[in-house]
Amino acid sequence: MLSTYVPIVGLFALAAAFALFSVAVAPFVGPRRYNRAKLEAYECGIEPVDQPLHGGRFPVKYYLTAMLFIVFDIEIVFLYPWAVANDALGVFGLVEMVVFIGTVFLAYAYVWRRGGLEWD
Amino acid sequence: MTIEAPDLSLAALAPLLFVFGAACIGVLVEAFGPRDSRHPVQVAVALVGTLGGLVTTVLLAGTREVTAGGALAVDGAGLFLQATIAGLGALSLLLFAERNLDPARSAFVVSAAVPAGSVRDRELLTVQRVQTEVYPLATFAIGGMMLFVTANDLLVMFVALEVLSLPLYLISGLARRRRLLSQEAAVKYFLLGSFASAFFLYGVALVYGATGTVRLAGVREAVAGAEGGTLVVLGLALLVVGLLFKASVAPFHTWTPDVYQGAPTPVTAFMAACTKVAAFGAILRLLYVAFGTEEWTWRPLVYGVAIVSMVIGAVLGLTQTDLKRMLAYSSVAHAGFLLTGVLGLPATGDAAGSGLPAVMFYLLAYGLTTLGAFAVLTLVRSGEGEATHLSQWAGLAQRSPLTAAVMSLFLLALAGIPLTSGFTGKFAVFRAAIEDGAWPLALVALLASAVAAFFYLRVIVLMYFSEPAVDGPTVGVPGLPTTIVLAVTAAATLLLGIVPGAVLGLADRAAIFVG
Numbered sequence: 001m002l003s004t005y006v007p008i009v010g011l012f013a014l015a016a017a018f019a020l021f022s023v024a025v026a027p028f029v030g031p032r033r034y035n036r037a038k039l040e041a042y043e044c045g046i047e048p049v050d051q052p053l054h055g056g057r058f059p060v061k062y063y064l065t066a067m068l069f070i071v072f073d074i075e076i077v078f079l080y081p082w083a084v085a086n087d088a089l090g091v092f093g094l095v096e097m098v099v100f101i102g103t104v105f106l107a108y109a110y111v112w113r114r115g116g117l118e119w120d
Numbered sequence: 121m122t123i124e125a126p127d128l129s130l131a132a133l134a135p136l137l138f139v140f141g142a143a144c145i146g147v148l149v150e151a152f153g154p155r156d157s158r159h160p161v162q163v164a165v166a167l168v169g170t171l172g173g174l175v176t177t178v179l180l181a182g183t184r185e186v187t188a189g190g191a192l193a194v195d196g197a198g199l200f201l202q203a204t205i206a207g208l209g210a211l212s213l214l215l216f217a218e219r220n221l222d223p224a225r226s227a228f229v230v231s232a233a234v235p236a237g238s239v240r241d242r243e244l245l246t247v248q249r250v251q252t253e254v255y256p257l258a259t260f261a262i263g264g265m266m267l268f269v270t271a272n273d274l275l276v277m278f279v280a281l282e283v284l285s286l287p288l289y290l291i292s293g294l295a296r297r298r299r300l301l302s303q304e305a306a307v308k309y310f311l312l313g314s315f316a317s318a319f320f321l322y323g324v325a326l327v328y329g330a331t332g333t334v335r336l337a338g339v340r341e342a343v344a345g346a347e348g349g350t351l352v353v354l355g356l357a358l359l360v361v362g363l364l365f366k367a368s369v370a371p372f373h374t375w376t377p378d379v380y381q382g383a384p385t386p387v388t389a390f391m392a393a394c395t396k397v398a399a400f401g402a403i404l405r406l407l408y409v410a411f412g413t414e415e416w417t418w419r420p421l422v423y424g425v426a427i428v429s430m431v432i433g434a435v436l437g438l439t440q441t442d443l444k445r446m447l448a449y450s451s452v453a454h455a456g457f458l459l460t461g462v463l464g465l466p467a468t469g470d471a472a473g474s475g476l477p478a479v480m481f482y483l484l485a486y487g488l489t490t491l492g493a494f495a496v497l498t499l500v501r502s503g504e505g506e507a508t509h510l511s512q513w514a515g516l517a518q519r520s521p522l523t524a525a526v527m528s529l530f531l532l533a534l535a536g537i538p539l540t541s542g543f544t545g546k547f548a549v550f551r552a553a554i555e556d557g558a559w560p561l562a563l564v565a566l567l568a569s570a571v572a573a574f575f576y577l578r579v580i581v582l583m584y585f586s587e588p589a590v591d592g593p594t595v596g597v598p599g600l601p602t603t604i605v606l607a608v609t610a611a612a613t614l615l616l617g618i619v620p621g622a623v624l625g626l627a628d629r630a631a632i633f634v635g
Contacts, residue, residue, distance in 0.1 A: 060233070092125035106147050113151035 064116055075104050126189025133188065134176040135202050136270075139263040142169020146256030155249075162255040163217045167210055169259055173266065174206035184634050186272060190335055193272035193405075196630035200480050201269040201401040205394050208487045209262035211605050212390035215495055216254055220599035222296060223504065226250040227384045229296045236299035245296070254294060257287035258390065265394055269401030272409075274324040274334040274359070277402060281320060281366070284398060285313050288391060292383035297505035305382025312365070312375045320362025326355030327410075336410040344413040353417055359406060360421065367399035368448075369425055369455040370432035377440075380448035385506060388444060389494030392451050393487035400458055400483055404476060407462065409633050422459050423561060429456030430568035437575045443497055443508045446575060447490065450534055453572050454486055457549055460565050464552025474555050477631040478548035481624055485533075485541035485616050492609030493530040495602055499523055500593050507593035513579060515588025520595035524583040526610055531580055533613045535573040541616030548624070 082089065082097050089096075111117060130137070146165050153161055177199045185194045219225045228251035230244045264284030271277035293306025328334050330351035331342035343352055361372060368376040380388045407418055433453025440446040461482055464475025500507050500516065500523065507513070517524035533540035546569065550562045598606065616623060 090125070103144065106144055110147050110151040 061119060064111075068111060068116065071104060071107060075101065126191075127187060128189075129185060129187040129194075132180065132183060132185050132194040133192070134180070135173040135199075135206065136263060136266055138172035138176055139169050139206065139259060139266060142166060142172070143256050143259035143263055145169075146259055150253055150256060158252045159217075159250050162252045163213070166213050166255040166259045170206050170210040170213060170262055173262075174203055174210065177203040177206060181630075184632060186634055190337075191273045191276045192267075192270050193336075193409075193634050194270055195634040196632040197404070197476060197480060198270040198401070198633075200627060200630040201397055201483070202266045204397050204480075204484050204487060205262060205265045205269065205401075208393040208397065208491060209258070209265075209390070211488075211491055211608060212386060212393065213255065213258060214601035214605050215386035215389055215491075215498065216258060218386070218498065218599055218602045219250070221498055221501065221596040221602070224248055224296060227296055227386055227498070228254055228291075228294045229299060229302075232294050236303065241299070251294060254291050254387075257291050258387075261287040261291075261390075262394065265398035268398045269405070271402065271405070272336050274327065274336070274339075274410075277406075278317070278321055278324055281317060281362070281402075284395070285317065285366070288387075288395065289313060291387050292379055292391070294387075295382070295384040298382070301382040302384065303382075305379045309375055309379045316362045316365035316372070319358045319365070323355045323358030323360075323362060326351050326358065328355075330355060336405065339410040340412060343411060352414070356411055356414065356417060357421070360403070360418065363399055363403045363406065364425060367396060367403060367455050367458075368452055369459065370429040370452050371425075373429070373432065373452045373455075376452055377445045377448040380451070381442060381444045381508075385444070385494055385498045388447075389491045392447070392494060393491040396451065396455070396458075396490075397483045397487055400455075400462075400479060404462060404479060405633060408476065419463065422462055423558065426456045426459035426463070426561060427564050429453065429459065430565055431456075434568040434571040437572055440575070441510050443510060443513065443579070444494075446510075446579075447493060447497075447534075450572065450576070451490065453568060454490075454534070456568065457546060457565055458482055458486075460553040460558070460561050461549030463558050463561065464549070464556050473631075474548075474552040476633075477624070477627040478545075478552040480631060481616075481620070481627040482545035482549050484623065484627075485545040485613075488609045488612040488616070489530050489533040489541060492606060492613060493527065493534065495605045495609065496523060496527045496530065498602065499596050499598055501596055502591075502593035510579065510582065512589065512593050514582050514586035515592065516583040516595070518588050519592065523595050526606060527583065528580045529610055529613060531576040533617065535576040536569050537573075539614075539617045541613045541620070544617055544620040544624070 078100065079097070082093060086093060142165050146162055146169075149158060149161050149165060180194065180199055182196075183194050183199065184196065186192070187194060216227070218227070221227075224246055225248045230247055230249050230251060231240075232251075234241045234244060261284050264280050264282070264287075267280035268277065268284055271280050289306055289310040292309055293303045295302030324334060327339060330349070331339050333339060333342060365372040365375075380392065383391065407422075411418055430453050433449045433451070433456060437446055437449035437453060440449060458479055461475055461479040464473060464478055497506060497508060500513065502512060516527075529540065533542035536542040536546040546565075550565055553559070553562045553565070
């Protein structure tokens, strides 16, 4: 039964080999062009926000935004496969999706009415 | 390609739909309802939902059906436990709704996001505005618990575990008084609860790895065919750890005293009554349905854990000076007594064993009694908060004979004195254990009951035979909700002790698992 896991071990080895190879080779073959953005913690995405005035804590608003993002992100995760398999799923799938999106919108209505979407 | 739509019996799902529907409406009321009328509307919605759930479970009595593509098993035991949870949940919601006892008219903090002790917090302390989000949250928790006891699939069981746990973590942190203690309780419960959930999920993964299915019936078949071996045993152990945590069975009980003490008392009552029923419902289904053929793997485990739980609950209960903590250790000890019942003869085919009905009856009796005991705790207050220290209860009988009498009834029932529901329940689970030859366990249980009786009786002695302190607590006059709760729980505690026949018979007939 364990033999079914052999491909996973293979994938693991492949992943490890690729990571080691990339890290080892990059310093020799990669171009080096320095600028300020390269010194940031992450050089993609939006610019990092400065520390809050009195140090230490980030406002809880970030947490709220992240949570909202996850809610809608997960919604999309379910919507894609449904959209692809819509013909096969038929009316039943449609009804289930409407119920699912309905509950997500319930949460959305709550967040909107309680001011969760306002930054200040 | 066509995909078969799973069979979905809306009738069998009606109790769950009622409760979850009410919770969703509660969220909408919170979003769109005008603030002034929110409280009565929320209470009404939550009560209609839970009582609707209760009524539909009663109407469904006798159903034996696996539905929702095999994810739910609506059977006698599931419906009995669902009805128990819905009923106890409705009573807890009534405790939530009490507005006469706290001078600020609610046991819940107005704005939980305001830091405890800040200027804004002190301003809000006396404001009579009332927190209404607790009602949809509690309703979601009740729905999760009702799903938990009918889950026929390890993944659905995990989802139900989360649905019942997340609102509980949140509402334990919403006490109006002693907010830091309450927030501490919430964080501890959340962290330890997440660990327990992770254990459970890892168990699901291992069992799936070993058997290739998450359906309880499928697991049973695979296990009976002796597949898996070590993986199954490991998975079973992890699943059981996750569930024993929720049932606050020692040695997984360490959160119980802190959370019971810190949470607002109505929430503590809710947790002590409903969560216990839900967790034991899931334990029974998991052990009897999925691992019924693996009996000799889990029996020694449950045997040992039951002893540890009874001894720890009874002995540490002795040392407590706070009533809420004392009742928490009592809850740990009772979890041990319940496990002795789990060891009773399991059902074979259509013949119900003695273990399942005994545990079901015990859960109902214990839930009602403990709910009543915590309801009495909300009455006795000193200054701004509840007086939960033992010394404050000295001579309470002179101040308020009725409160002392009702509390004595509940404590006697928790101790298992004859003519109370506690005796009937204990008798049933011990008999189930002895019939299965586990008499040493029953002996330990009897000794633990005797030890535990000491700390219950100590409170009664304190209330009746001590001089009241000069600046002792006052006994509040409860409003209608708490009065209803006290009347129902006290009457049930007496009736289930004097004439338990009807309910015992019902539990016997209902004790059927389909899978």
